[in-house]
Amino acid sequence: xxxxxxxxxxxxxxxxxxxxxxxxxxxxxxxxxxxxxxxxxxxxxxxxxxxxxxxxxxxxxxxxxxxxxxxxxxxxxxxxxxxxxxxxxxxxxxxxxxxxxxxxx
Amino acid sequence: xxxxxxxxxxxxxxxxxxxxxxxxxxxxxxxxxxxxxxxxxxxxxxxxxxxxxxxxxxxxxxxxxxxxxxxxxxxxxxxxxxxxxxxxxxxxxxxxxxxxxxxxxxxxxxxxxxxxxxxxxxxxxxxxxxxxxxxxxxxxxxxxxxxxxxxxxxxxxxxxxxxxxxxxxxxxxxxxxxxxxxxxxxxxxxxxxxxxxxxxxxxxxxxxxxxxxxxxxxxxxxxxxxxxxxxxxxxxxxxxxxxxxxxxxxxxxxxxxxxxxxxxxxxxxxxxxxxxxxxxxxxxxxxxxxxxxxxxxxxxxxxxxxxxxxxxxxxxxxxxxxxxxxxxxxxxxxxxxxxxxxxxxxxxxxxxxxxxxxxxxxxxxxxxxxxxxxxxxxxxxxxxxxxxxxxxxxxxxxxxxxxxxxxxxxxxxxxxxxxxxxxxxxxxxxxxxxxxxxxxxxxxxxxxxxxxxxxxxxxxxxxxxxxxxxxxxxxxxxxxxxxxxxxxxxxxxxxxxxxxxxxxxxxxxxxxxxxxxxxxxxxxxxxxxxxxxxxxxxxxxxxxxxxxxxxxxxxxxxxxxxxxxxxxxxxxxxxxxxxxxxxxxxxxxxxxxxxxxxxxxxxxxxxxxxxxxxxxxxxx
Numbered sequence: 001x002x003x004x005x006x007x008x009x010x011x012x013x014x015x016x017x018x019x020x021x022x023x024x025x026x027x028x029x030x031x032x033x034x035x036x037x038x039x040x041x042x043x044x045x046x047x048x049x050x051x052x053x054x055x056x057x058x059x060x061x062x063x064x065x066x067x068x069x070x071x072x073x074x075x076x077x078x079x080x081x082x083x084x085x086x087x088x089x090x091x092x093x094x095x096x097x098x099x100x101x102x103x104x105x
Numbered sequence: 106x107x108x109x110x111x112x113x114x115x116x117x118x119x120x121x122x123x124x125x126x127x128x129x130x131x132x133x134x135x136x137x138x139x140x141x142x143x144x145x146x147x148x149x150x151x152x153x154x155x156x157x158x159x160x161x162x163x164x165x166x167x168x169x170x171x172x173x174x175x176x177x178x179x180x181x182x183x184x185x186x187x188x189x190x191x192x193x194x195x196x197x198x199x200x201x202x203x204x205x206x207x208x209x210x211x212x213x214x215x216x217x218x219x220x221x222x223x224x225x226x227x228x229x230x231x232x233x234x235x236x237x238x239x240x241x242x243x244x245x246x247x248x249x250x251x252x253x254x255x256x257x258x259x260x261x262x263x264x265x266x267x268x269x270x271x272x273x274x275x276x277x278x279x280x281x282x283x284x285x286x287x288x289x290x291x292x293x294x295x296x297x298x299x300x301x302x303x304x305x306x307x308x309x310x311x312x313x314x315x316x317x318x319x320x321x322x323x324x325x326x327x328x329x330x331x332x333x334x335x336x337x338x339x340x341x342x343x344x345x346x347x348x349x350x351x352x353x354x355x356x357x358x359x360x361x362x363x364x365x366x367x368x369x370x371x372x373x374x375x376x377x378x379x380x381x382x383x384x385x386x387x388x389x390x391x392x393x394x395x396x397x398x399x400x401x402x403x404x405x406x407x408x409x410x411x412x413x414x415x416x417x418x419x420x421x422x423x424x425x426x427x428x429x430x431x432x433x434x435x436x437x438x439x440x441x442x443x444x445x446x447x448x449x450x451x452x453x454x455x456x457x458x459x460x461x462x463x464x465x466x467x468x469x470x471x472x473x474x475x476x477x478x479x480x481x482x483x484x485x486x487x488x489x490x491x492x493x494x495x496x497x498x499x500x501x502x503x504x505x506x507x508x509x510x511x512x513x514x515x516x517x518x519x520x521x522x523x524x525x526x527x528x529x530x531x532x533x534x535x536x537x538x539x540x541x542x543x544x545x546x547x548x549x550x551x552x553x554x555x556x557x558x559x560x561x562x563x564x565x566x567x568x569x570x571x572x573x574x575x576x577x578x579x580x581x582x583x584x585x586x587x588x589x590x591x592x593x594x595x596x597x598x599x600x601x602x603x604x605x606x607x608x609x610x611x612x613x614x615x616x617x618x619x620x621x622x623x624x625x626x627x628x629x630x631x632x633x634x635x636x637x638x639x640x641x642x643x644x645x646x647x648x649x650x651x652x653x654x655x656x657x658x659x660x661x662x663x664x665x666x667x668x669x670x671x672x673x674x675x676x677x678x679x680x681x682x683x684x685x686x687x688x689x690x691x692x693x694x695x696x697x698x699x700x701x702x703x704x705x706x707x708x709x710x711x712x713x714x715x716x717x718x719x720x721x722x723x724x725x
Contacts, residue, residue, distance in 0.1 A: 065326050072323040077310065080324065083333045089345055091330045096351050100326035 010037065011048045012063060018056035019048075020063040026070040031099040058087060058094050065100070150248055207241070214240050247276065257281040327351075331358045338364050344372045353382055360384030360410075367393050380406035387411045394419045398426055408434040410463075420445040429456035432486075436463040443468045447476050454480030461488040470494030474502040481506070488513040490542075497524040504531040511538035513566075522547050522572075526554040533558030540566035540594075549577030556581045566594035571601050575612035575641075578619030582626040589630030591659070593623065597638040615639040617646035624650045628657050635664040637690075644670040651678035661685060666692035666710060676700045676708070692717075 010027055012020045027049075028034040036043040043049045051059060065081055072078045083091055095101065129139060214220050214237050223236060247253045247264045255262055256275030262268075269282035277285060324332075334341065335358045344352060356373055359365050366388040373381060378401050383389070391414045398404065407430055409415060415438040423430075424445075430453060435441075446469060450457070460481070462469050469492060477484060484506055489495055496518045503512065509532055525547060533539075536559055541547060547570050555562070567573070578595075599614035609616070620642045624631075636642065647670065660683040665671055671694040679689060680703050691697050692710035702708045702721030709718050 062326070065329075069323045069326075074322050077306070078323050080332075081329055083330055085333060085337045085340060088330055088334045088337070089341070089347070092327065092334070092347060092351055092355075093345075095326040095330055096348060098326075 006044075007047050009047070012059055013048055013050040014054055014056040014059040015052050016056050018059065020059060022063050022066055023070065026066040029066055029069050029100065033098060053097070054094050055090070058090050061087060061091060062094055062098065062100075146248070153245075153248060156245070210244075211237050211241050214244075255281055327354065331355055335359055335362050335364060338369050338372075341369075341372060344375075349378070349380065352378075356382055357384050363387070365389070370396075374400040376400060377403065379403055380408075382406075382408040383412070384408075384410050386415070387413065390414045391416050391419050395422050398423055398428055402428065404428050405430060406432040408432070409438070410434075410436040412436060412438045413440065416440045417442055417445045420449050424449045424452040429453060431456055432459040432461075433457060434459075434461040434463075435465070437465070438462075439465055439467065441465070441468055443470065443472055446473045450476050450480045454484075455482065457481050458483055459486035460484060461486070461490075462492070463488075463490045464492075466491075466493040468494070471496055471499035471502065474499040478502065478505040483508055485509060486511040490515040491517070493517045497521060500524045500528055504528040507532060507535070510535060511564075512536060513538065513540040513542075515540075515542035519546055520544070522550045525551045529554040529558045534560055537561055538564040540564065541568070542566065543569045545569055545571045548572035549574060549580070552577040552581040556585055560587055562587050563590060564592040565590055566592075567598060568594060568596040570598045571613065573598055573614065575614065575616035575619045578615055579622045582619070582622040585626060589627035591627075591630055592633045593627065593631060594633075594635040595639065596635050599639050599641065609641045612641070614641060616641040617643045620646050621649055624655075624657070628655070630659055631657065632659045632661045634660065634662070636668065637664050637666045638668075640667060640669055642668050642670065644672060644675065647671060647675040648678065651675065651682045653678075653681070655682050657683050658685060662688045662690075664690040666690050666694065668694060669696070672696045673698060673700050680706060 006024065008024055009021050010024050010033075012022060012027070012033075014020070024037070024047075028037065033049055036049050037047075038044060054062070061083065068081050125133075132139065220237060220240060223240070249264050249266050249268075251264050252261050253264045253268075253276055254260070255278035256271035256273065257277055258281055260278050262278035264276060267282075268276045268279075269285055271277050271281075271285070331354055334355060338359060344355065347355075352373060352375075356365070359369060360383070363385060365383065365385050367390075370383075370389060370393055373383075374397060381397055381401060381404060386394075386409050389412075394409075394412070394415050395418075397407075412435055415435060417440070420441055450473070454477070460477075469489070471494070474489075474495065477487075485508055487503065487506070487509060488511070490513065492515070495514075495516050497520045500514070500520060501524060503509070504527060512532075525541070525544075529536075529539075529551070533554065539555065539559065539562060541551075544567065547567065549572070551567075552573060555565075578598075595615045600609050600611075602609075602613075612618075615636060616639070620636070620639075642665075647665075647668075663679065663683070663686060671691055673696070676689065676691065676697055677700060680686065686706055688707045688709060690709045694710065697711055700708065700711065700719075701723045702719050703723050704721050706721040707718055708721070711717070711719060713719060
């Protein structure tokens with residue numbers, strides 16, 4: 001792969017093989033993902049992060065959240081992202097794993 | 106025509122109004138004109154008539170229908186040729202034409218203003234077509250005053266505004282309508298929820314700005330999920346395997362929205378849990394508390410706020426079970442009697458390491474404190490807050506607790522300073538936290554006692570002391586063998602004298618020299634400093650402390666509200682000297698007007714158009 005600097009996008013892979021392409025900047029809102037993409041980890045070289053415990057539906061919502069967060073960074077009067085009730089609990093687990101806890105500066 | 110308008114505009118005040126009835130006057134004040142209503146009704150009736158009589162003719166919505174006379178003469182002529190074609194064919198074509206005409210009318214409705222308006226007000230996903238159909242049916246329904254056949258019994262009756270509509274369309278006569286109501290068949294209009302809408306959102310935002318908790322940008326994913334969960338908590342049966350920190354967050358959120366009740370309590374009682382934190386026990390009764398102990402046998406840390414129903418029977422149950430609590434935090438448990446407190450401490454005091462009791466006024470007093478020495482040998486943390494019963498005698502008992510590390514008192518009785526002095530001389534050496542809230546009578550002797558006895562203090566709080574002076578504080582911090590403090594709260598240690606507010610001849614309170622000495626002593630370690638209300642700290646003291654050469658690397662949160670000598674320059678110096686400062690509170694510092702806040706810092710208390718909090722974005 002021609003390597004002229006890290007690609008702008010990275011791929012998140014769910015447990016059942018679905019892949020979601022998101023902006024690197026958006027994904028690094030999660031400290032876990034940022035850590036995976038750092039240094040010389042395999043994920044950093046290939047630009048793919050696999051999450052064996054997160055299903056595709058949840059990961060899709062996570063990808064949506066990451067883009068939403070980037071879009072509304074530092075803005076006032078932000079509309080809330082809708083989370084369907086059925087996935088609420090699993091989303092909490094995923095949010096905890098990815099470190100999307102407190103509002104980071 | 107033109108001339109008429111001209112004339113009218115020239116003499117607008119010449120219209121002579123005749124006598125009007127009181128009712129007309131009243132309606133006129135509400136913008137209701139009887140003549141207008143009559144004209145509208147006539148127009149509608151004519152429009153409806155022409156709709157029903159002439160299948161081939163189109164009707165416009167708001168234009169008043171042409172007067173009936175010419176219509177009558179025109180109508181027969183086109184009707185004659187159609188009738189000669191034959192009855193059956195006529196009916197077929199007339200039905201088709203009717204359908205086509207209906208379609209056209211519906212399309213016109215969709216283009217009309219009324220439809221657009223209603224469409225905007227739709228609060229659920231109604232189909233647009235449904236709405237158009239509804240308006241169409243409204244139009245084609247017979248008007249009040251006309252005769253109509255009842256849809257159910259076929260009787261002729263006069264349509265009124267109260268006539269119910271049958272579920273399949275058409276109208277019902279009064280008896281049939283009453284029957285329908287009894288059955289409850291009439292679909293009720295959906296009650297419109299008074300939603301906050303944009304006003305509610307903005308108010309919430311302003312409220313968080315004033316609180317100082319406002320953060321721009323999107324909420325964290327965890328917050329969004331927990332909010333959704335809280336809104337739909339009745340659907341949740343089990344919280345599954347979530348980590349304890351997450352469970353705690355959910356508990357807090359639910360308590361905040363007052364959703365913690367016996368049903369939702371179940372979600373937090375996991376058999377393997379060691380801690381149960383209930384942030385709002387207002388809806389829980391004694392049996393619920395007992396249930397906690399039944400379902401969580403390995404409970405170690407218990408925290409209940411607003412635990413009003415934590416009564417004697419609960420305490421008895423707790424004392425009789427195998428649960429050995431290490432931390433007990435009870436807030437608002439006023440129904441516990443003194444005997445039960447003593448019983449619990451006698452039975453279970455051995456394992457108790459932390460006891461925090463808030464807002465209990467009557468029964469947690471000196472006697473309970475007196476048994477602590479005998480039964481709680483490993484007690485490290487004691488906090489008695491908002492208590493009316495404990496007096497100096499109780500504090501003398503506390504002095505006997507040699508294992509105590511953290512002591513926090515917020516008492517309402519007057520306690521003489523000597524009591525504190527002797528307390529400190531007994532256990533001061535081991536104390537890491539010493540907090541006395543609202544002690545107007547405590548004087549310099551207490552400060553001297555701290556100076557002489559405390560060696561491992563990290564957190565110090567003395568608030569609302571009227572008697573301590575600048576000198577006393579200087580003596581405390583000068584050459585003190587204690588290492589630097591991390592948390593200092595000296596809120597409102599100032600002179601309370603209305604007759605000469607600005608002069609302070611005896612230097613009462615925490616003033617300039619004390620401030621200098623404090624920062625010289627603890628500057629390297631201090632993280633959190635609160636000198637709210639210490640008005641007599643002079644500008645030069647601030648400038649000396651935050652001079653160009655000095656840095657305070659650990660200082661994270663600084664509150665200097667109502668220190669009136671703080672200026673813009675001082676604030677700027679503070680930002681320069683404290684690289685890791687996150688929040689600076691200058692509420693009521695009137696000389697702070699225009700300050701540039703560096704990026705990443707928050708300045709609270711300077712009123713701007715946006716609110717009281719300024720998020721720094723200045724790149725210096």
